[in-house]
Amino acid sequence: MSTPRKAVALISGGLDSMLAAKTLLAQGIHVEGINFFTGFCVEGHTHAIRKKDQEKPKRNNALWVAEQIGIKLHIVDVVDEYKDVLLNPKHGYGSNMNPCLDCKGFMVKKAYEWMLAHSFDFIITGEVIGQRPMSQRKDTMPVVARESGALDRLLRPLCAKLLPPTLPEREGWVDRERLHDFSGRTRKPQMALAAQFGITEYSQPAGGCCFLTDVSYSKKLVDLWTGRGTREYDFDDLMLLKVGRHLRPRPHFKLIVGREEGENRFMEGYRHQFMHFQTVSCPGPLVLADGGALSDDDVLLAAGLVARFSQGRDAAQVDVQVTDTLGVSRTLTVTPRPAEQIPAEWYV
Amino acid sequence: MSHHQLDARRILCPMPVIRTQNKVQGLAAGDTLEVICTDPGALHDIPAWCRIHGHHVLESRQQGHEWIITVQVGASAN
Numbered sequence: 001m002s003t004p005r006k007a008v009a010l011i012s013g014g015l016d017s018m019l020a021a022k023t024l025l026a027q028g029i030h031v032e033g034i035n036f037f038t039g040f041c042v043e044g045h046t047h048a049i050r051k052k053d054q055e056k057p058k059r060n061n062a063l064w065v066a067e068q069i070g071i072k073l074h075i076v077d078v079v080d081e082y083k084d085v086l087l088n089p090k091h092g093y094g095s096n097m098n099p100c101l102d103c104k105g106f107m108v109k110k111a112y113e114w115m116l117a118h119s120f121d122f123i124i125t126g127e128v129i130g131q132r133p134m135s136q137r138k139d140t141m142p143v144v145a146r147e148s149g150a151l152d153r154l155l156r157p158l159c160a161k162l163l164p165p166t167l168p169e170r171e172g173w174v175d176r177e178r179l180h181d182f183s184g185r186t187r188k189p190q191m192a193l194a195a196q197f198g199i200t201e202y203s204q205p206a207g208g209c210c211f212l213t214d215v216s217y218s219k220k221l222v223d224l225w226t227g228r229g230t231r232e233y234d235f236d237d238l239m240l241l242k243v244g245r246h247l248r249p250r251p252h253f254k255l256i257v258g259r260e261e262g263e264n265r266f267m268e269g270y271r272h273q274f275m276h277f278q279t280v281s282c283p284g285p286l287v288l289a290d291g292g293a294l295s296d297d298d299v300l301l302a303a304g305l306v307a308r309f310s311q312g313r314d315a316a317q318v319d320v321q322v323t324d325t326l327g328v329s330r331t332l333t334v335t336p337r338p339a340e341q342i343p344a345e346w347y348v
Numbered sequence: 349m350s351h352h353q354l355d356a357r358r359i360l361c362p363m364p365v366i367r368t369q370n371k372v373q374g375l376a377a378g379d380t381l382e383v384i385c386t387d388p389g390a391l392h393d394i395p396a397w398c399r400i401h402g403h404h405v406l407e408s409r410q411q412g413h414e415w416i417i418t419v420q421v422g423a424s425a426n
Contacts, residue, residue, distance in 0.1 A: 037362050060362050060389070063396040072400055077366050239360065265413065269358035269386075 005173040006030045006120040007155070008111050011073060012209055013061025015190055015202040016126030016158060022069050022197050023157040024124055027174055031124070033073040034114055035062040036107050038082040039238040040211040061203040068199070078110060079235050086212070087231050091134075091143075096218035098210060100135035101143065108148035115153070122153040122168045129159045130184040138162070158182045158190070211242070220246055223348045227254060227291060236270065240290070243267060245309070246348040249301055253291025254348065257309050273325065275299075277306040280331060281319035284310025300334065307336035349378040357414065361389035365397050372403065372421055380406065381419045391415055398422075 009021040011033035021031050066073035085106045089099030104127075111123045129138050141163060145154045152167040160169065160179035169176040182189045194202060211217040220241045225231045227248060240256055243263045248254040255277075258264035264286040270276075274288040287306045294302065299322055307318035313336045323329040354371050356364035364385045371381060383394060394417050395405045402422035409416050 035362075037366060041362070059396065060365065060393045063362075063365070063393055063400065066400050067396055073397070075362050075366050075369060075397075077363070266358075 004028055004030045005122070005168065006032070007122050007124050007168075008115050008118070008120045009033050009071070009124045010107060010111055010126070011035050011062045011065055012126065013063075013065055013203055014126070014209065015187075015194060015199075016128060016131070018065045018069060018126070018199065018202060019190055019193050019197070020124050020126040020157045021065075021071060022199070023179065023193075024155075024174065025069060025071070026197075027178060029174065031071050032120070033062065033066045033071050034111050035073060035075045036078045036082075036110060037075060038085075038103075038210070039079040039235055040082075040086075040217075042209050042211055061209075064203075068201075074114070076110065076114070078106075079238075081110075082106070083233070090147075094134045094213065096213055096215055097221055098134075098212040098218075100132065101140055103210075104135045104140075105144045105147040108144055108150050108154060112148055112150040112153070115150075121173065122155055122166070123150050124155050124157055126158060127156045128182045128184075128190075129162055155179075217241060220348050223248060223254070224290075227251065236273070240267075240270065240288070244288075247305065247342070247346045248348055249305065249346050250291075250298060253289055253294055253298060253302075255302055255305060256288040256290060257306075258285040258287070271323070272327070275322065275324050277302060277323075278321050279306060279310040279312060279318055280321050281317075282310055282312035282315065284312065284318075284320075300332065301337075303332045303334045304337035305342070307334050308339070308342065310336070312336060349376070349380070352379065352381045354381055354383045356383050356390065357386045360387045361393050364390040365393045368394055368419065369397065369401075372401075372419070375421045377421050377423045379421045381421070383417045383419065385415045385417065386413060388415060390417065394419065 007024050007029050009017060009031050011017045024031050063073055085099055085102050089102040091101040094100050108123060115123055127136050145151055155166045155168050158180045159182050161181035162183060165176060168174040224237060243266055244256040244258050246254055246256055258267050267286050267288055270288055274290055275294060277287040289302055303320040306320050310318060312318040317333050318336055319331050319333050321329050321331050354367055356367050364387060368383050391408055398405050398419055402424045404420045404422060406418040406420050
């Protein structure tokens with residue numbers, strides 16, 4: 001008996017990649033999954049922080065899918081490498097800061113590298129022609145195959161019959177007749193195939209699985225770059241964009257205001273990196289100041305805002321402790337800033 | 349067989365899983381790894397990752413706001 005051919009499947013945690021992998025498993029192909037963590041993945045993060053999200057399932061859908069269909073899953077940290085994709089997308093952005101086509105090409109390229117390093121034979125994805133306006137069109141399919149370097153070792157089982165035969169099909173590793181011809185935005189063929197496989201539970205992310213498709217997150221990211229005068233970012237920046245209320249009262253600094261206990265606790269891990277504020281005369285949020293050097297006026301302005309977001313918002317005065325990055329603290333007594341003196345445009 | 353520790357505090361899923369995965373790659377079957385996390389999501393994700401890859405979760409316990417998950421590397425590691 002010959003050794004089965006081996007495919008690495010890009011597993012997002014959604015239904016399409018699950019079905020693509022399952023289609024190949026049904027043909028006796030050895031499939032292992034790969035999932036890339038860009039830092040912008042919606043999976044888990046804010047659910048884990050915010051109390052209001054605590055009742056949502058905390059599972060990682062890619063891991064869950066892998067377990068359901070019985071394959072190994074390798075999760076790869078690509079946060080640093082992904083910067084170039086986000087900052088210099090050859091094919092531009094979607095409606096927000098989402099560089100979808102470049103992102104797909106990047107992920108397939110990384111999967112291709114993994115395939116070569118682990119002696120696998122080909123790559124599969126859950127792409128469907130016409131499913132996504134930017135990255136899953138008939139004319140972008142060859143772009144991803146070419147720019148990733150995977151060429152005809154990239155197989156899309158869900159729409160393979162609408163595309164030229166790939167190497168696994170031509171070589172007979174995979175039976176093209178048992179692949180699919182799905183196209184368009186309808187989910188009916190996928191749901192029918194899921195039923196055929198006996199798959200009854202799957203995740204259906206409404207806005208995709210990437211924060212970069214989110215208007216609010218994209219605005220915060222652009223604000224971060226504008227405030228710093230450079231499009232640089234690090235992993236901590238990405239994490240902090242996901243938590244708290246963000247206000248930019250002055251161009252050179254913004255405040256990140258914890259909205260609840262879970263966020264405050266999470267932000268505590270960042271206290272040594274930022275000047276931070278906390279009310280001492282009444283309960284209030286932890287507030288981080290992100291930006292350049294704050295003048296005394298800036299600190300007073302920030303303290304008034306911190307008091308405003310505390311339980312002492314209606315008090316005549318509130319004591320606010322300010323601690324710099326060296327850990328030196330002082331206490332200011334301030335008047336909470338009235339709501340009408342917080343312009344809407346300060347909210348990022 | 350040796351015992352190891354991994355500090356995965358103040359990072360959010362899937363990072364604790366990625367760190368666990370990378371650490372386990374350098375361990376031998378039977379070795380144990382104690383992963384200290386602050387993201388409760390790790391309580392679900394690390395055991396799921398272990399089941400997929402043939403490792404065993406020996407213990408999960410909470411200590412204040414931290415969770416400690418002890419993993420034993422399986423025979424067919426990695």
